[in-house]
Amino acid sequence: MLVTKHQNTIEAAVKANHERAFYSQYPEHPKAYGEDAHAKGVQSYQQLLNKPFKQLLQTGETGWTGEEVSPYTQEVLGVTYPSFPVDDLVKKAITAGQQWGKTPVGERAAVLTETLERIKDYFFDIANATMHTTGQSFMMSFQASGPHANDRALEAIATGYHELQRYPPQVAWEKPMGKFSIKLQKTFRAIPKGVGLVIGCSTFPVWNTLPGVYADLITGNPVIVKPHPRAILPIAIAVSAIQQVLQDNGYDPALCQLAADSSDHLITKELSEHPDVKLIDYTGGSTFGNYIESLPGKTVFTEKAGVNSVLLDSVKDLDAVIQNLAFSVSLYSGQMCTAPQNFFIPETGVRTDNGVVSFNDVVQKFRDAVVGLVNNPKMGAGTLGAVQNEGTLTRAREAQQLGGKVILAGTEVANDEFSKARVFAPTILEVSSADNNIYEKELFGPVVLIIKTKDTPHTIQLARQMARKHGAITCAAYTTDAAVKEKIADEMNSVFTPVSFNLTGFIWVNQHAAFSDFHVTGGNPAGNASFTNQEFIVKRFVWVGNRELIE
Amino acid sequence: MLVTKHQNTIEAAVKANHERAFYSQYPEHPKAYGEDAHAKGVQSYQQLLNKPFKQLLQTGETGWTGEEVSPYTQEVLGVTYPSFPVDDLVKKAITAGQQWGKTPVGERAAVLTETLERIKDYFFDIANATMHTTGQSFMMSFQASGPHANDRALEAIATGYHELQRYPPQVAWEKPMGKFSIKLQKTFRAIPKGVGLVIGCSTFPVWNTLPGVYADLITGNPVIVKPHPRAILPIAIAVSAIQQVLQDNGYDPALCQLAADSSDHLITKELSEHPDVKLIDYTGGSTFGNYIESLPGKTVFTEKAGVNSVLLDSVKDLDAVIQNLAFSVSLYSGQMCTAPQNFFIPETGVRTDNGVVSFNDVVQKFRDAVVGLVNNPKMGAGTLGAVQNEGTLTRAREAQQLGGKVILAGTEVANDEFSKARVFAPTILEVSSADNNIYEKELFGPVVLIIKTKDTPHTIQLARQMARKHGAITCAAYTTDAAVKEKIADEMNSVFTPVSFNLTGFIWVNQHAAFSDFHVTGGNPAGNASFTNQEFIVKRFVWVGNRELIE
Structure with missing residues (x-):
């Protein structure tokens, strides 16, 4: 049913990805989401403050952590997040990945598009949370963490949807040998690489995180989201929305887990070096980024510092x-x-x-x-x-x-x-x-x-x-x-x-539009990956072909 | 003109790549190439022995080297090859790459397909050279180094041709802003990564080398071929054929150079570590392969040892x-x-x-x-x-x-x-x-x-x-x-x-067919690359988008 619901959206996004003309699934103007949405968002954001964030569908926490401070008020947000042992997160991810890796890509794409629709319901909560963790203005918070992030996520879904259907799931291969022929039935499977980890930054906690999350998920990999300890709330809301949709539709919410930590007990290295973590997306400083890139046996996607x-x-x-x-x-x-x-x-x-x-x-x-x-x-x-x-x-x-x-x-x-x-x-x-x-x-x-x-x-x-x-x-x-x-x-x-x-007027070099501008090329020291070219997707899975003789 | 000549071949190969049913551009049976071709091949192979190999369009050699011995006769082949300082090879490659990198991919594809046609003229020379360097039977030598290698090369050309045309070279982007709109002219360029190096092995000196060579060339990169010192002749013939076509059509033959060396003075590490060498394809043992994979700042494609x-x-x-x-x-x-x-x-x-x-x-x-x-x-x-x-x-x-x-x-x-x-x-x-x-x-x-x-x-x-x-x-x-x-x-x-x-009869697990079977998946320790999936191509260039305001 979700497939029917979202098929047009997905196909339009695939087309937009290829054509690279202006395209947007989520309007960037707050008013497009209702006149009272803004006010309601402020309210529901405030209701999140000074209490544990219990919206996640994750259990077995070993503690609660939280240290966010608003750059606008200098006050602590007072939100705490459950913390989990790294091994526990990875094990749950692996278990969740078993079924997901075999789910047809069309079904995955539909479920993931539905998660974006659910995130949309929280755009204003996320905007306020972004504002009071990153210091962005309300408008930038809304656009970057809301519609622009969702558009980038849809872009990743669409690229994955396209790439994973590049080859036929099965094909009859017949080689003429003169008087007879050899017939093989061949099947092609895109095997997910393993557990994904997305390491967020403190300035764009949603925009820089969702592309890796959706690239991992569309290619069949479970993903663990490790936000910056000073900018957890915006992405926690998004992750909880994703988990709700997964659970509502019979998938394991552990496909997308939040791994909050604190600055006095960071778990980023432990997660990154875990042998079962195979994919790492990272946004942040170059020193840590270079360390991430140096890890053996990992497929990594980085956005580091650059000088523009x-x-x-x-x-x-x-x-x-x-x-x-x-x-x-x-x-x-x-x-x-x-x-x-x-x-x-x-x-x-x-x-x-x-x-x-x-x-x-x-x-x-x-x-x-x-x-x-x-x-x-x-x-x-x-x-x-x-x-x-x-x-x-x-x-x-x-x-x-x-x-x-x-x-x-x-x-x-x-x-x-x-x-x-x-x-x-x-x-x-x-x-x-x-x-x-x-x-x-x-x-x-x-x-x-x-x-x-x-x-x-x-x-x-x-x-x-x-x-x-x-x-x-x-x-x-x-x-x-x-x-x-x-x-x-x-x-x-x-x-x-x-x-x-020659940019003048209402367009600035700072802006990169989804479905059209590649964000970071991946070719110079500012990062090795790009939102969203083919490489951003195809490195997350492996084509494997089986053959069987037909007699 | 070459574009017209080869357009159908290239488009058929693109289609075959996607469909993965049986397809072959170069028939695998020697008889398809004429009744006397075999005999002529033996003759022209023998004329190559015991003399310097002067068919390469490379000048400025600092010496001649050669140490091949036939596993069939135990006699030295007596063929010597020009040797060049590593810096000289890299400089010439960079110069040659300037023009090539800007040559439209359709033109590149046509010229490269023409080189395959020229290589075809030497199939029997290459077969005899393969036999007397690798120890393969004549039939395997002919098929693996001839039609099968050419098919694999065409597969790489076709994949590149497809990938590089994935996005429009330019597009008008218009963002509606209510009462007005912002218009940008965007251009998308696939920028080649830099000098490629293909390191060959002693058992399949052509089959394992051509895919990397053609993947580098179709994506706009110049390539240096470093054969195993005990199996140079087969690939030297192929490289000289490529160089002839490049020169005949006004391209710099240094786009594809042979870098022969000797076992007492190997230049593989010096070439691999040269800062301007950006792409490395490698076939051979795991120890050296792991070293190649560990080199910082290189994009590498390896086929190492496995246990089947x-x-x-x-x-x-x-x-x-x-x-x-x-x-x-x-x-x-x-x-x-x-x-x-x-x-x-x-x-x-x-x-x-x-x-x-x-x-x-x-x-x-x-x-x-x-x-x-x-x-x-x-x-x-x-x-x-x-x-x-x-x-x-x-x-x-x-x-x-x-x-x-x-x-x-x-x-x-x-x-x-x-x-x-x-x-x-x-x-x-x-x-x-x-x-x-x-x-x-x-x-x-x-x-x-x-x-x-x-x-x-x-x-x-x-x-x-x-x-x-x-x-x-x-x-x-x-x-x-x-x-x-x-x-x-x-x-x-x-x-x-x-x-x-359940393979029985005239099909064996050893065989991987071009246009259908991925050779090596790239996902386990036997190698990190695959003939020819998208990754084998898209990692060799970088998408870069420019924008200009249209007023």
């Missing part, structure tokens, strides 16, 4: 460009993995339709645009959101001591709604191209570096080298010259970095 | 089964990676349509069938071929001292045509299931172990454990019981091992 560049060569309308970039760097205080950090601007300035604007004038305009945005009472606090943790805030505070020339010193910004919110405006530093000790690393959070280059070829050379050595997830380039555009595309693409050209 | 099992439960016609298995173990003296080694037989015997045959009687029948085959003047020497190297021969000679009960002691077998041929019949040992120190490893060459088990569940348990721990490429199972069949399939598939059921 902006290349300014020539523009039609400088003000429109500057506005766009000021928003890009301010959005969620530079805590998006797609946020630009290094701005390469030639010392000769930027050509515009109204003549060349000098380097210093471009820098001044950019500074003014950031100042104008963050101090705009209607826009500032909402754009910046809050800084997720103290560590990032400390780094942002100390950024002016990194070296170079301080163009704009980051300062606290008031949030009218939440007086204790941890809000900090970007610091902008100007450095020379020789200061690679300053700009050759990720400065996670609200820190922007402007690097003065000789000319655009020099800009390209530096941006390419940065992406090759340190990884990059995005690159924004501005040029009105077709040859330069081609050169930038070629050079950045050669280090597996996508380029967004 | 035969599971005997119940049969219709025991004699037909025994004949089939006797041939399987004798074919090329067990030097195929698909050859069975461990025979699991219950102590209670094997059920047949004519009653139960006792364990001892089954063993005796198997022994007699092997003796009958190897001593058959029309069949014996031709089936066994020759042992490729002295090491394998020594191991085979010493096999009776491994322990257990010697059922058949391997002996030299005369080859009427080549009196000095290194021909050795299989040794058969009977061991108990407790003798895992004997049977828990690959005994490459003509050695067969019969393991007495308690019953079929015990058989399955042991065979599964072997495959899980030591890898397996094939598994032959005989049962007339549907439930047992399902159990064997489930258990062996769970350790990513394919099962061939």
Whole structure:
């Protein structure tokens, strides 16, 4: 019945994946979900606070843990989550996987699509939980953890649905041998690799988690979700919704388990090194990511740190460009993995339709645009959101001591709604191209570096080298010259970095759209995987063919 | 023009890949290539001997090397090959790759298909060269290094052709925003990963090499072929044919270079560890294979050692089964990676349509069938071929001292045509299931172990454990019981091992057919790659998407 219900959705998603034009199953505007949904969501979120989270269909916990603090109120959420021994989680996953691995992919796809529909019912709860764990604004919390995450999940379901039906389940093979022929009945099975583990991060606890979860599940693997201890609630709600649908439809809810832990007793390594954990999806810092990638006998999918560049060569309308970039760097205080950090601007300035604007004038305009945005009472606090943790805030505070020339010193910004919110405006530093000790690393959070280059070829050379050595997830380039555009595309693409050209208005380099944009290419040090190309799916199962002689 | 010429071939191959029914582009019977082709091939092969191999379009060699010895005549072939510094090979590959990486995949596919047509012209030269380097019989040499290898190559071309056209090269993306919409022009590029290296083995120097070569080339990567120093000539002929076609059609022949070396100065590690070598295909022993898999920053495809099992439960016609298995173990003296080694037989015997045959009687029948085959003047020497190297021969000679009960002691077998041929019949040992120190490893060459088990569940348990721990490429199972069949399939598939059921007559477990059978699953220790699933192709390039705002 679920198959009938969701077949059109799944097929449309498969088509969208291939065509890569605009497509979305879950509208991104909150109002699409009802006028009172927002208010109800706030209410039901508040009812979750200061008590154990008992919505999970997991039993046998050995304790309860929880340490989330709202970046907006500085108060503890007071939600606790059951904790389980690693072996117990893995054993339950293995048991649950037995039946699931043999469930036809069409049935799996339908059940999983139904779980997305159930998650949709909790979009506003998840949004509030995201806001008060990550520090994202309400709008970003809603979109990233709600419709955008669900769209990415559906994208993974659809890719799996397509890949697993690539070969016929059985085929008659007949080899002519002259006077007779040999006949074999062949069967092809996509055998799941084993228990999956998805390790979440503190800034995008749902968006970065669901693709791995659904990629594991659609390919027949059970999955264990290990959230960041400071951002559990949003994904706990999603996991409980998934478990409800699984149980309602006769599947073992242990197919998708939550493995909450605490920062003083992290279980990530124990889970990752468990011999029965075969698949690991990871989002987070590079040091731990490199450790994950080094584990023998595991198939791993990582998104790590990168340093994203902006290349300014020539523009039609400088003000429109500057506005766009000021928003890009301010959005969620530079805590998006797609946020630009290094701005390469030639010392000769930027050509515009109204003549060349000098380097210093471009820098001044950019500074003014950031100042104008963050101090705009209607826009500032909402754009910046809050800084997720103290560590990032400390780094942002100390950024002016990194070296170079301080163009704009980051300062606290008031949030009218939440007086204790941890809000900090970007610091902008100007450095020379020789200061690679300053700009050759990720400065996670609200820190922007402007690097003065000789000319655009020099800009390209530096941006390419940065992406090759340190990884990059995005690159924004501005040029009105077709040859330069081609050169930038070629050079950045050669280090597996996508380029967004000439973005102005209501589209920013930070945004990656499901069904169209690959998120992370997987080809440079920023990560080895991509939402959602074929590799993200086909590495999770193994094609095995059996044959039998037909006499 | 080549596109027009080969379009049907390529599209038919894509279709065959998906459908997995019987398909072959290159007929496997020598007679299909003309009545005098064989004789001409012997002649032109002989003209290659005792001189430098100058057919390669590679210049700047720093020396000449060659040490091949015929397993049939024990004479040196006397062919020498140019040798090049590793850096020189890699630099030339990078240069050649620049243009090739941007060549449309349809054009690449056509040129590569044309190279297969050129290789076809040398099938008989390659067959004779294969025979006198590997020790394969003429028929196996012809089929494996000729039509079967070409079919596998075409399979890789077709899979690449399909995968690289998975997404549109460009698409208009339009996001409705209420009163207006945002329009982006998106382009999707499949960026090649970098220089490929294919490391060949001494037993199947063409068959195991071409898939990696063509997978690299179709995905836009240049490739360096590093053959085993004792089996260079067959693949040197193929590489020179590829180079000719590339040059004739205006491409850089350095896209596919031969990197011959000698056993006293191997360059495999230097090549593998070169920072610009990004892709490595490897066939050979597990120790070196594990080293290759451990190299950081490389995408690797391995086929290593495995231990293949035969599971005997119940049969219709025991004699037909025994004949089939006797041939399987004798074919090329067990030097195929698909050859069975461990025979699991219950102590209670094997059920047949004519009653139960006792364990001892089954063993005796198997022994007699092997003796009958190897001593058959029309069949014996031709089936066994020759042992490729002295090491394998020594191991085979010493096999009776491994322990257990010697059922058949391997002996030299005369080859009427080549009196000095290194021909050795299989040794058969009977061991108990407790003798895992004997049977828990690959005994490459003509050695067969019969393991007495308690019953079929015990058989399955042991065979599964072997495959899980030591890898397996094939598994032959005989049962007339549907439930047992399902159990064997489930258990062996769970350790990513394919099962061939109830083969008798002119089809053997050793055979894997292009366009239908996946060769090696990639899921157990016998190797991490598979000819040719999606993973074999998609890991060689990276999808990168660029976007530009349309105003």
